[in-house]
Structure formats: structure tokens, C-alpha cells
Amino acid sequence: MIIDFQQVTKKYGIINALDDVSFKVDHGDFIFIIGSSGAGKSTIVKLILHQICLTSGKILIDDQNISLASKKEIEKIRRSIGVIFQDYQLIPDKSVEENIALCLDINQYPSADIPRRIDEVLKMVNLETRKFLFPAQLSGGELQRAVLARALSTNPKLILADEPTGNLDPENSWNLINLLLDINLKQGTTIIMTTHNREIIKSLNKRVLTIDCGHLVNDSQLIPVEIPQKPIKKVKKITRKHHD
Amino acid sequence: MTNINTTWHHIRRSPFQSLVAVLIIFISLAIINLFLVVNRGMTQLIQYFETKPEVTIFLKDGLDRSVVENLQKELANYPSIREIKFISKEKALDIYREQNKNNPLLTEMVTASILPASFEVSVSDPKVLSQIAENFTIKTNEVDEIIYQKDIINTLLSWTQAIRQASLIIISVTLSISILVIFVIISMKITNRKEEIRVSRLLGASRFYVIKPFLLEGAYYGIIGGLLGFGTVTILSFAFKNSLNTFFTPITFISADYLFYATLLGGSCFFGVVIGLFASWIGVKRYIKF
Numbered sequence: 001m002i003i004d005f006q007q008v009t010k011k012y013g014i015i016n017a018l019d020d021v022s023f024k025v026d027h028g029d030f031i032f033i034i035g036s037s038g039a040g041k042s043t044i045v046k047l048i049l050h051q052i053c054l055t056s057g058k059i060l061i062d063d064q065n066i067s068l069a070s071k072k073e074i075e076k077i078r079r080s081i082g083v084i085f086q087d088y089q090l091i092p093d094k095s096v097e098e099n100i101a102l103c104l105d106i107n108q109y110p111s112a113d114i115p116r117r118i119d120e121v122l123k124m125v126n127l128e129t130r131k132f133l134f135p136a137q138l139s140g141g142e143l144q145r146a147v148l149a150r151a152l153s154t155n156p157k158l159i160l161a162d163e164p165t166g167n168l169d170p171e172n173s174w175n176l177i178n179l180l181l182d183i184n185l186k187q188g189t190t191i192i193m194t195t196h197n198r199e200i201i202k203s204l205n206k207r208v209l210t211i212d213c214g215h216l217v218n219d220s221q222l223i224p225v226e227i228p229q230k231p232i233k234k235v236k237k238i239t240r241k242h243h244d
Numbered sequence: 245m246t247n248i249n250t251t252w253h254h255i256r257r258s259p260f261q262s263l264v265a266v267l268i269i270f271i272s273l274a275i276i277n278l279f280l281v282v283n284r285g286m287t288q289l290i291q292y293f294e295t296k297p298e299v300t301i302f303l304k305d306g307l308d309r310s311v312v313e314n315l316q317k318e319l320a321n322y323p324s325i326r327e328i329k330f331i332s333k334e335k336a337l338d339i340y341r342e343q344n345k346n347n348p349l350l351t352e353m354v355t356a357s358i359l360p361a362s363f364e365v366s367v368s369d370p371k372v373l374s375q376i377a378e379n380f381t382i383k384t385n386e387v388d389e390i391i392y393q394k395d396i397i398n399t400l401l402s403w404t405q406a407i408r409q410a411s412l413i414i415i416s417v418t419l420s421i422s423i424l425v426i427f428v429i430i431s432m433k434i435t436n437r438k439e440e441i442r443v444s445r446l447l448g449a450s451r452f453y454v455i456k457p458f459l460l461e462g463a464y465y466g467i468i469g470g471l472l473g474f475g476t477v478t479i480l481s482f483a484f485k486n487s488l489n490t491f492f493t494p495i496t497f498i499s500a501d502y503l504f505y506a507t508l509l510g511g512s513c514f515f516g517v518v519i520g521l522f523a524s525w526i527g528v529k530r531y532i533k534f
Contacts, residue, residue, distance in 0.1 A: 077448075078445075080448075093257065
């Protein structure tokens with residue numbers, strides 16, 4: 001999926017959440033968006049999802065101007081995006097399994113295949129044992145993984161991850177990053193991830209967009225400063241199973 | 245998870261609201277079903293009296309055959325005449341004997357000569373009945389007496405009319421209440437599920453995908469209420485069948501007409517679904533806007 005921001009401005013009243021931001025994300029790219037709180041990272045995610053409307057400029061998703069898209073086209077675009085929301089956005093009175101099933105059902109996944117697919121994605125994020133639990137019964141890290149499982153379930157063309165490691169310990173953070181890297185590499189899924197975690201950014205040779213006060217201040221390809229010291233056991237296990 | 249599962253999930257999560265919705269449709273449809281059953285019985289009752297000789301013209305003794313034939317021709321010229329039956333003195337005696345066959349004392353002394361000949365006239369339009377009665381009353385040379393069932397039919401018609409009007413008012417009121425109650429319940433459920441609707445929309449759900457469980461929920465209430473309404477009235481009808489039929493002898497007020505009850509069942513469910521869907525649709529239209 002190709003995302004093209006052309007001189008995008010988003011204002012909330014007199015506040016400029018994004019000001020004249022332009023960048024392009026090609027198919028299969030993995031990019032990080034960094035910046036301090038309130039810099040405009042989440043606004044970018046919301047604009048891609050058409051959760052909010054832009055004030056001026058143009059956003060093209062696979063060459064389609066999202067501002068001019070019909071409701072049906074917006075729905076179709078949303079169905080092709082897997083989102084890891086910062087605030088999870090899990091339905092509280094549905095279990096983890098039901099939350100994922102809802103997403104698959106919206107994507108018109110064959111009903112007979114839904115249980116199998118749920119098991120697959122829960123295994124990928126190491127959350128099989130929490131299948132029947134409700135969001136209120138999960139820890140922050142488990143919630144984040146449940147959201148990740150939901151996002152991955154439909155094999156999306158784009159994964160939007162809004163601060164996905166915010167509530168995870170380092171081990172689970174690396175599990176998640178490695179999983180996303182694996183999907184990006186093997187399936188060619190475009191990944192846009194907002195984060196504060198500079199350690200992760202420095203460790204990976206990926207493009208980084210730096211946002212500050214609504215302005216795109218830097219768009220660079222960072223050379224990894226350091227490689228993760230030791231690959232975590234669980235990561236290896238998950239990755240290997242996923243390869244199978 | 246299919247939409248049907250989602251709908252059952254919604255119903256299970258707020259069972260008392262669902263119970264109220266089902267109850268209100270049940271009451272409405274039970275009243276409609278009851279009205280239809282009673283109306284059918286009343287129609288049978290009216291039909292019975294309509295097909296009976298509505299006017300009986302007793303003739304004087306010793307009339308010539310030609311006079312009787314002329315009277316018959318005159319009667320035949322009236323519009324809406326269904327049947328004109330001439331009962332001769334001999335036939336009148338046969339009828340009398342048949343009616344009193346268990347009481348020989350009453351039949352011993354009676355001969356054909358003391359019983360009058362008569363015309364039994366049935367019509368399809370009750371208005372003609374009064375014209376015949378008026379015109380033949382003045383024929384004092386030929387006509388001895390006229391027995392006219394106008395009062396019975398008028399009373400029946402006014403009863404039927406009153407029952408129909410009262411039923412229509414009651415049905416309109418209960419239907420309005422049903423629609424309002426389901427609308428309120430569905431609206432509450434939509435408000436409770438605002439978060440779920442919002443998340444579903446973010447995941448790419450279409451408007452129809454979001455509203456379908458609520459519409460289905462209304463339809464479920466309708467079909468369950470319809471079945472219960474039909475079931476209750478049918479059970480009550482058959483429970484009181486014998487006593488009602490005895491009371492209205494020789495008319496069959498409640499008959500075991502399976503086609504009628506099958507139509508009632510189908511109509512009840514269909515009407516229930518229409519009410520449920522309509523009320524839910526108003527709720528959805530009012531509270532889900534995107």
C-alpha cells in the first residue's frame with residue numbers, strides 16, 4: 001500500500017496539529033514516526049484512517065485521494081489496514097477471541113475459517129491462553145498483544161501501529177518489533193509505526209520521520225547504531241513457528 | 245462471529261429490556277389475533293342469520309293458486325333476493341311435527357288446515373328486507389302476518405361494528421406503544437454500544453453491517469412476540485371452543501379451521517417482524533448517524 005501525504009495541514013481550532021507535511025511511503029516500506037507527545041504522530045494515523053478530516057492538502061492511498069473517497073471506499077481502505085491503537089480500542093464486553101472474530105467478520109472472512117485464524121494469530125503473539133478473557137482481565141502488555149493479533153488477523157496491506165510498545169516490557173517490545181519485521185519482509189506489508197522508543201529505532205536500519213509541533217523536521221534513513229544484543233528466545237520460537 | 249450471533253449477544257446482555265420488548269409485541273399481537281378470531285365468529289353469526297329466512301310472510305287461508313303465484317312473482321322482482329321458499333300447509337305440518345317429534349301431545353291435535361302457508365324470503369341486502377316488509381304489510385287481503393328478523397340483525401351488526409371499532413382503537417394504541425417501547429429499547433442499546441459501533445467503523449464495517457444486528461433484534465422481538473400472541477389466542481380459543489359453540493348453537497363460533505389458523509400464524513409472525521423492524525429502523529435512523 002502506498003501512502004502519499006502532499007502538503008497536509010490539520011488544524012484543531014487555532015492549533016496546528018500538522019502543518020504542510022509531505023512524505024511518501026512506498027509499498028513494503030517500514031517507517032518510524034517519532035516526536036514528542038502532541039507533536040502530531042497520532043494525527044497522521046488518524047488522517048490515514050480518515051478518522052478525522054484534513055484541513056488542507058491531499059492524502060493519496062494507493063493513488064486514491066482519501067478526501068474525495070466515498071463512504072464505501074473509505075470502508076474498503078480501512079479494511080485493508082491493520083491498526084494497533086495506542087488506547088487499544090478493544091470492545092470491553094467481548095472476549096479477545098470475539099474482538100478478533102469481529103474484525104475478521106467485518107473483513108468478510110469465511111465463518112468456518114475464523115476460529116482457526118484466531119488460533120493462528122493468538123499463537124503468533126503468544127496469547128493463546130488469554131483467548132476467552134475480556135479486556136478488563138488483561139494486563140497492559142496482553143492488551144497490546146491482543147490488539148496486535150486483531151491487526152494481523154486480516155493480513156492487511158498496511159499496519160498502522162500507534163505507540164505499540166508503550167505498554168510493553170523490553171522483551172515483549174522486541175517480540176512485537178520482530179514480528180512486524182517478519183511480516184514486512186515476508187508479506188511485503190507496509191508498516192508505519194509511531195514510537196518514543198529510540199532504542200528500537202537506533203537498532204533498526206529503517207526510515208524515520210521526525211515530527212515536531214506539527215512540522216516534519218526530518219525524514220531520514222538511519223544507520224543502525226547498535227544491533228539488539230541477544231535475540232530473545234521467545235522471539236526466535238515465534239518467528240520460527242511463523243516461518244513454518 | 246455472524247450478525248445473528250451478535251444479535252443474540254445483544255439480547256442476552258440485556259435480558260429484561262428484551263423481555264419487555266417481546267411482552268409488548270406479544271400483547272399487541274394477542275389482541276389482534278383475538279380480534280380476528282372474535283370477528284370470524286361474529287361473521288359466522290351474521291352469515292347464519294343472513295342465510296336464514298329473514299322475512300317470513302304468512303298467507304291467509306283460502307287463497308287461489310294464481311294469487312299465491314302472483315305474490316311469489318312480485319317477491320322475485322325485488323333486487324338482492326337470495327331465495328324464496330314457499331311453505332305449503334302440508335309442508336308446514338311436516339316441519340311442525342319434526343320440531344316437536346319428542347312431544348306427541350303437541351302433534352296429535354294439529355292438522356295441516358290450522359297451519360298457515362308462508363313464504364320464507366332471504367336476501368343479501370338487509371335494506372331490501374324492510375322494503376318487502378313495508379310493501380307486504382299493506383296487503384291485508386292476502387297476508388296474515390309478517391315475521392321480520394330486522395332487530396336481530398341490526399343488533400348483531402351494531403355489536404360487530406362496536407367490536408370492530410373498539411378493537412381498532414385498542415390495536416392502534418397497543419401498536420403505537422409497541423413501536424415506541426421497541427424504539428426506546430433499541431435506542432438504549434445503540435447508546436450502550438456506541439463504543440462498539442465506533443470501533444467497528446474504524447475496522448472498516450459498513451453502515452449496514454453496524455445496523456443489521458439492531459434491525460435483526462427488532463425482528464426477533466417481533467417474531468417471538470408474534471408466535472406467543474398467536475399461541476396464546478389459539479390455546480384460549482380451543483380451550484373455550486366447546487362452551488362458546490354451545491352458547492351460540494347452532495352456529496360454530498370457533499371452528500377447527502386449520503387454514504384460518506395457519507394464516508393467523510403467518511400473519512402474526514409477519515406483522516410482528518414488520519413492527520419490530522420498523523421500530524428498530526426508527527431507532528437506528530435516529531441514533532446511528534455516519
